[in-house]
Amino acid sequence: MSLALETRDLTKTFDVGKRLMRPPKAQVHAVHPTSLNVENGETLGIVGESGCGKSTLARMLVGLLPPTSGTIEIEGLSGGSSPADFGRVIQYVFQDPVSSLNPRKTIRQILEAPLIHLHGMGRTERSARIDEIFDSVSLRPEFLDRYPHEFSGGQAQRIGIARALAANARILVLDEPVSALDVSVQAQVLNLLADLKDELGLTYLFISHDLAVVEAVSDRVAVLYFGAVVEEGRAENIFASPRHPYTRLLAESAPVVGRPIGGQAQGELPDPMNPPPGCAFASRCPRATDICRTDRPELRPIEGDQRAACHHPLDP
Amino acid sequence: MSTFIKLLARNRLAIFGAAVLGVIILLIVVTPLLPLPDPDATATADRFKRPFSDGFILGTDHLGRDLLSRLLWGTQLSLAVGLAAALIAGTVGAAIGIVAGYFGGRIDNVIMRAIDMLMAFPYILLALAIVAALGPGLLNALYAVAAVNIPFFARNVRGVTVSIAHKEFVDAARLSGMGHIRILTTEILPNVLPVVIIAMSTTIGWMILETAGLSFLGLGSQPPQADLGSMLGEARAALITAPHTSIVPGMMILLIVMSVNLLGDGVRDALDPRLRSGALSRPMAATLVRRDETPPEEAETEAVLSLENLQTRFEVGSRIYRAVGGVSLAINPGECVGLIGESGSGKSVTALSVMGLVASPPGIITGGAVRLNGQDLIGAPYRRLRALRGDRVAYIFQDPLSTLHPLYRVGDQLTEAIRVHHRISRDAAHERAVKLLEDVRIPNARARIRSYPHELSGGMRQRVAIAMALANEPEVIIADEPTTALDVTVQAQILKLLDDLRRDRGVSILFITHDFGVVGQLCDRVAVMYAGRIVEEGTTAEVLDAPAHPYTKRLIACVPELGAGRRELHAIPGLPPAVDQLPHGCAFAPRCHKATGLCATSEIELTGTGRKVRCILPEEDVA
Ligand SMILES: Nc1ncnc2c1ncn2[C@@H]1O[C@H](COP(=O)(O)OP(=O)(O)OP(=O)(O)O)[C@@H](O)[C@H]1O
Ligand code: SF4
Ligand code: SF4
Ligand SMILES: [Mg+2]
Numbered sequence: 001m002s003l004a005l006e007t008r009d010l011t012k013t014f015d016v017g018k019r020l021m022r023p024p025k026a027q028v029h030a031v032h033p034t035s036l037n038v039e040n041g042e043t044l045g046i047v048g049e050s051g052c053g054k055s056t057l058a059r060m061l062v063g064l065l066p067p068t069s070g071t072i073e074i075e076g077l078s079g080g081s082s083p084a085d086f087g088r089v090i091q092y093v094f095q096d097p098v099s100s101l102n103p104r105k106t107i108r109q110i111l112e113a114p115l116i117h118l119h120g121m122g123r124t125e126r127s128a129r130i131d132e133i134f135d136s137v138s139l140r141p142e143f144l145d146r147y148p149h150e151f152s153g154g155q156a157q158r159i160g161i162a163r164a165l166a167a168n169a170r171i172l173v174l175d176e177p178v179s180a181l182d183v184s185v186q187a188q189v190l191n192l193l194a195d196l197k198d199e200l201g202l203t204y205l206f207i208s209h210d211l212a213v214v215e216a217v218s219d220r221v222a223v224l225y226f227g228a229v230v231e232e233g234r235a236e237n238i239f240a241s242p243r244h245p246y247t248r249l250l251a252e253s254a255p256v257v258g259r260p261i262g263g264q265a266q267g268e269l270p271d272p273m274n275p276p277p278g279c280a281f282a283s284r285c286p287r288a289t290d291i292c293r294t295d296r297p298e299l300r301p302i303e304g305d306q307r308a309a310c311h312h313p314l315d316p
Numbered sequence: 317m318s319t320f321i322k323l324l325a326r327n328r329l330a331i332f333g334a335a336v337l338g339v340i341i342l343l344i345v346v347t348p349l350l351p352l353p354d355p356d357a358t359a360t361a362d363r364f365k366r367p368f369s370d371g372f373i374l375g376t377d378h379l380g381r382d383l384l385s386r387l388l389w390g391t392q393l394s395l396a397v398g399l400a401a402a403l404i405a406g407t408v409g410a411a412i413g414i415v416a417g418y419f420g421g422r423i424d425n426v427i428m429r430a431i432d433m434l435m436a437f438p439y440i441l442l443a444l445a446i447v448a449a450l451g452p453g454l455l456n457a458l459y460a461v462a463a464v465n466i467p468f469f470a471r472n473v474r475g476v477t478v479s480i481a482h483k484e485f486v487d488a489a490r491l492s493g494m495g496h497i498r499i500l501t502t503e504i505l506p507n508v509l510p511v512v513i514i515a516m517s518t519t520i521g522w523m524i525l526e527t528a529g530l531s532f533l534g535l536g537s538q539p540p541q542a543d544l545g546s547m548l549g550e551a552r553a554a555l556i557t558a559p560h561t562s563i564v565p566g567m568m569i570l571l572i573v574m575s576v577n578l579l580g581d582g583v584r585d586a587l588d589p590r591l592r593s594g595a596l597s598r599p600m601a602a603t604l605v606r607r608d609e610t611p612p613e614e615a616e617t618e619a620v621l622s623l624e625n626l627q628t629r630f631e632v633g634s635r636i637y638r639a640v641g642g643v644s645l646a647i648n649p650g651e652c653v654g655l656i657g658e659s660g661s662g663k664s665v666t667a668l669s670v671m672g673l674v675a676s677p678p679g680i681i682t683g684g685a686v687r688l689n690g691q692d693l694i695g696a697p698y699r700r701l702r703a704l705r706g707d708r709v710a711y712i713f714q715d716p717l718s719t720l721h722p723l724y725r726v727g728d729q730l731t732e733a734i735r736v737h738h739r740i741s742r743d744a745a746h747e748r749a750v751k752l753l754e755d756v757r758i759p760n761a762r763a764r765i766r767s768y769p770h771e772l773s774g775g776m777r778q779r780v781a782i783a784m785a786l787a788n789e790p791e792v793i794i795a796d797e798p799t800t801a802l803d804v805t806v807q808a809q810i811l812k813l814l815d816d817l818r819r820d821r822g823v824s825i826l827f828i829t830h831d832f833g834v835v836g837q838l839c840d841r842v843a844v845m846y847a848g849r850i851v852e853e854g855t856t857a858e859v860l861d862a863p864a865h866p867y868t869k870r871l872i873a874c875v876p877e878l879g880a881g882r883r884e885l886h887a888i889p890g891l892p893p894a895v896d897q898l899p900h901g902c903a904f905a906p907r908c909h910k911a912t913g914l915c916a917t918s919e920i921e922l923t924g925t926g927r928k929v930r931c932i933l934p935e936e937d938v939a
Contacts, residue, residue, distance in 0.1 A: 255834045
């Protein structure tokens with residue numbers, strides 16, 4: 001299998017309290033050095049809680065945000081690629097389906113943009129392509145000349161997916177694509193995504209905070225905590241037999257019918273402006289020892305292709 | 317557009333302004349066609365003629381020039397200059413604001429500092445300085461007035477642009493291969509245009525006035541050319557002896573500025589989405605009640621809280637949204653009842669109806685009863701409701717900031733909540749507040765009590781909100797999706813807390829959620845809502861293990877469950893119906909694979925005792 005996307009030591013640091021002439025007041029490390037790889041045709045799930053850097057990572061991958069350091073290698077793209085170059089290869093589906101559509105444009109105008117600006121298509125060709133894409137996301141062609149506010153969340157999200165498909169990209173970054181949707185509609189959209197992937201041979205990065213959804217759609221899963229990947233492994237193993245204490249906490253906290261309320265770890269995320277020197281999870285971790293508070297654990301293979309960043313990984 | 321016209325037409329003052337302005341504009345448009353004498357032709361013999369004498373309708377000025385002619389030509393000039401100034405200020409200001417707001421960072425910083433500096437000058441002084449530098453003349457006055465107003469537009473537009481530039485559709489446009497210029501003109505500009513128009517319509521009146529002011533000082537139009545300001549200026553010397561020479565242009569300025577401002581305010585109100593939705597009309601203290609039948613005020617029940625055929629609707633214009641269409645539900649002492657359903661199914665409106673918290677207008681309770689220990693609350697006077705709110709029945713909402721005031725310390729808010737219902741000393745209330753924070757497991761409560769809400773994390777804030785709800789030891793807590801906005805690990809902490817509280821204190825909980833997992837872990841009984849009605853009810857185990865209503869069964873099948881592995885989900889086709897056009901018969905029929913002709917025609921009742929289902933072909937037998 002060939003790699004569709006690879007990041008090496010990708011980091012992002014934001015300046016807080018920018019000043020005109022002097023250096024900023026503080027820095028927030030949103031993404032710590034992160035190395036990920038995604039194979040062609042694979043779905044990599046990325047889970048983590050709010051503020052753990054999921055969206056920052058995703059926005060760097062599609063070229064919306066320049067990385068502070070590190071590299072992203074996507075087949076056919078180089079360091080000097082413009083947003084349009086990115087757009088032809090990798091696209092983004094946004095969390096909030098409604099605010100990702102310009103309220104003053106018709107759906108047709110929205111879908112035409114990538115065809116015109118990325119592929120330079122002529123009018124008749126465009127119209128045929130739009131009909132084709134619209135059909136593949138199961139929307140009726142008469143919707144094309146309406147405005148975004150006339151659509152429900154689920155329909156708007158289909159339009160968002162259609163726009164990503166129109167760019168003809170092989171890789172889609174799906175940033176919480178179903179979080180804003182109701183469960184019955186969520187299942188419709190997830191199934192649509194699965195069908196499109198089979199049909200078009202797409203590669204997905206599926207970001208979500210919902211473990212059950214990620215488990216249901218992914219081949220592999222990476223767990224993010226405080227801006228770093230703490231565990232990575234096959235979807236069927238990672239929550240069933242987690243090796244990192246944080247992954248276990250997540251899995252136990254997820255509400256499952258017939259299981260007592262779990263995941264009682266107290267404590268909160270560390271302050272991102274003053275990250276602790278050792279393991280970021282140490283203040284909440286029942287297994288923490290002295291080395292955890294001083295040395296940051298590296299992501300290393302534990303068993304097979306399951307990797308964890310922990311000094312004292314759990315037994316299966 | 318048509319709603320805009322309609323809203324504008326409803327505003328009487330704006331219509332009056334439009335009519336006055338319309339007449340003035342009509343007059344100046346036809347001015348060149350009217351048989352008027354030359355406005356600049358002097359005839360010293362006819363000086364200071366009174367109005368209606370010798371064929372001079374408005375009289376003459378100190379040089380014997382016809383005032384009517386000068387007035388009309390002058391009005392034309394003043395309006396044109398004002399409009400031009402507004403257009404220039406609007407265009408330049410908007411361009412500066414859009415660029416600063418879109419690019420942000422250093423560009424924004426530099427531009428906005430410069431704008432701030434301009435705004436620090438009293439603007440008439442600034443205008444004077446500009447004219448002084450350029451030399452007097454109408455065109456220079458126009459530039460000065462425009463320049464002075466640019467900062468106002470730039471600031472307004474920048475603010476709006478910043479919020480739009482961070483919308484996801486702008487990122488999407490970038491990924492669609494659009495460049496900056498194209499994004500600015502096709503994505504951002506159409507969305508800020510209404511703001512520019514509003515700002516223009518509300519300031520054009522002032523710009524006319526400012527131009528007139530400069531002309532009045534002799535810095536604008538130069539003799540013999542007439543504009544309203546210079547006419548007023550020239551008449552100044554004869555204010556006492558020939559007052560009509562000042563009154564005529566003065567009245568015109570008054571009429572113009574008044575009509576432009578009235579119309580401008582009307583345009584602003586009609587374009588402002590907040591005013592449009594009626595959000596600024598003050599809601600009533602308790603939900604309006606309009607019941608056809610009044611149920612008995614008291615009834616025997618075991619339940620702490622029981623809803624009997626509760627109906628709540630929203631009347632918006634000619635549309636009626638039946639948000640709650642006859643809900644009956646009983647909550648026994650110490651019990652936790654889950655109310656589950658998709659978005660828009662009426663869960664929140666049901667919850668808010670209990671204490672009359674649904675906003676009126678447009679909400680109205682049109683039937684049924686809500687009994688607290690048997691006493692009906694729906695018909696109760698506001699005084700009684702207020703005494704019970706937060707005391708016997710407390711709410712916890714999804715967003716804790718809706719109960720916490722951002723500007724007060726959480727401790728003060730807790731003490732206040734206690735003292736509203738109990739006469740105890742401030743110190744005693746403070747001690748109780750610390751105790752409450754400890755009860756909801758806030759570490760280091762004695763120090764945390766001095767925090768402001770924004771200093772706490774989302775989970776901490778929700779704990780404080782729960783502490784507020786517990787403050788007066790209520791019998792019932794109504795929790796409307798209290799954990800939906802929280803991360804799973806925090807959600808688990810809050811659920812555990814609620815579970816412990818109800819076991820230790822015997823409070824009853826009505827828990828609203830859309831998550832079956834949460835219901836399964838927390839609730840004793842559960843009711844499933846669809847399109848404003850309960851479609852199934854029973855103990856949690858019964859409903860989740862053997863759902864009887866086709867909707868419940870299929871909804872459970874759509875939800876991925878952790879540990880079930882990779883799988884195809886069984887989606888329900890279609891969408892829930894809109895509650896302003898509910899189908900006849902079973903509301904689920906259009907999406908139900910078991911539907912028969914009967915389902916869509918007859919009214920389907922909720923049948924069974926204890927275990928109930930609203931379906932004629934249930935998946936499981938309910939006794
Ligand atoms: N102020 C209002 N004016 C008009 N209709 C309203 C208003 N508030 C609510 N509604 C309508 O009442 C119905 C029920 O809304 P409700 O908020 O109770 O749903 P919900 O089940 O709580 O949904 P969610 O899961 O999204 O919180 C919806 O169709 C909604 O559009
Ligand atoms: S490194 Fe130490 S503190 Fe961090 S997760 Fe592992 S055991 Fe816990
Ligand atoms: S009443 Fe008919 S349409 Fe409604 S849920 Fe039952 S079978 Fe389906
Ligand atoms: Mg709600």
